Amino acid sequence: MQMRGPLPSGFGELDMTKMPRHVAIIMDGNGRWAKAQGKGRTAGHRAGMERLCKVVRTSSDIGLEALTLYAFSTENWKRPRPEVEALFALLVEYIRREIDELHRNQVCLRIMGEIQYLPAAARREVERGCALTAENTGMVLNIALNYGSRFEIVRAARQLAQRVQEGTLQTDAIDEACFAQALYTQGLSDPDLLIRTSGEQRLSNFMLYQLAYAEFVFTEKHWPDFENEVYYECLMQYMHRERRFGAVGKV
Numbered sequence: 513m514q515m516r517g518p519l520p521s522g523f524g525e526l527d528m529t530k531m532p533r534h535v536a537i538i539m540d541g542n543g544r545w546a547k548a549q550g551k552g553r554t555a556g557h558r559a560g561m562e563r564l565c566k567v568v569r570t571s572s573d574i575g576l577e578a579l580t581l582y583a584f585s586t587e588n589w590k591r592p593r594p595e596v597e598a599l600f601a602l603l604v605e606y607i608r609r610e611i612d613e614l615h616r617n618q619v620c621l622r623i624m625g626e627i628q629y630l631p632a633a634a635r636r637e638v639e640r641g642c643a644l645t646a647e648n649t650g651m652v653l654n655i656a657l658n659y660g661s662r663f664e665i666v667r668a669a670r671q672l673a674q675r676v677q678e679g680t681l682q683t684d685a686i687d688e689a690c691f692a693q694a695l696y697t698q699g700l701s702d703p704d705l706l707i708r709t710s711g712e713q714r715l716s717n718f719m720l721y722q723l724a725y726a727e728f729v730f731t732e733k734h735w736p737d738f739e740n741e742v743y744y745e746c747l748m749q750y751m752h753r754e755r756r757f758g759a760v761g762k763v
């Protein structure tokens with residue numbers, strides 16, 4: 513873990529030896545935030561995009577190895593078409609506006625999900641951003657787009673079955689490490705900490721395999737209100753937990 517400079521505002525002391533390497537966030541509550549402000553849902557998503565921008569900067573500044581953000585699930589297509597279009601327009605705007613800074617900060621953009629079904633402009637921007645930053649050695653910014661965890665697992669099983677059928681893989685060689693390499697998160701460590709905003713306490717088909725040993729922290733704050741102070745509180749909660757990975761703890 514690399515610290516690049518002073519801690520961002522809102523952060524007190526952080527014990528760098530206990531920091532998570534990989535944080536995953538279910539960004540929830542844009543709609544409720546907008547409603548509380550008497551605004552439309554698109555305004556909520558725009559505020560969510562601005563928050564995302566800040567959280568990415570902070571995460572890179574505090575030296576995370578990876579930040580995974582749940583931006584669009586396979587179930588989100590059920591939302592009204594104008595809302596879906598607004599979400600992808602915000603994604604395009606975000607990448608166009610921020611990619612140079614991300615690149616300067618050595619952030620490596622990755623996407624997990626079936627991006628071939630994204631609107632063409634969004635897909636183009638995503639591919640361009642990933643290609644530009646592919647060799648960067650700083651934080652991995654992994655955005656889940658058109659992502660569903662059960663599908664990800666089924667897709668991995670299919671890929672491995674195909675390789676067995678072709679004779680390039682022995683059934684006995686399929687172990688947890690081999691399976692993990694067939695997931696979208698290939699090469700990334702599992703998230704140590706999962707944060708979900710806006711009070712809901714469920715996984716919503718997110719990283720079911722990778723979150724096996726993660727610590728979960730839930731906050732009542734809506735995503736647009738997830739300020740540095742709230743992020744810091746979540747990290748502090750994580751650092752005070754004892755992670756045992758199935759073993760016996762200190763007695």
Ligand code: FPP
Pocket residue numbers: 539540541542543544545557558560561564582583584588599602603606655710
């Ligand atoms: C949840 O709010 C959030 C989302 C559906 C997606 C997150 C989207 C953004 C942060 C906007 C920009 C995206 C990118 C990738 C730049 P909700 O609508 O489910 O909130 P609600 O449950 O209160 O209705």
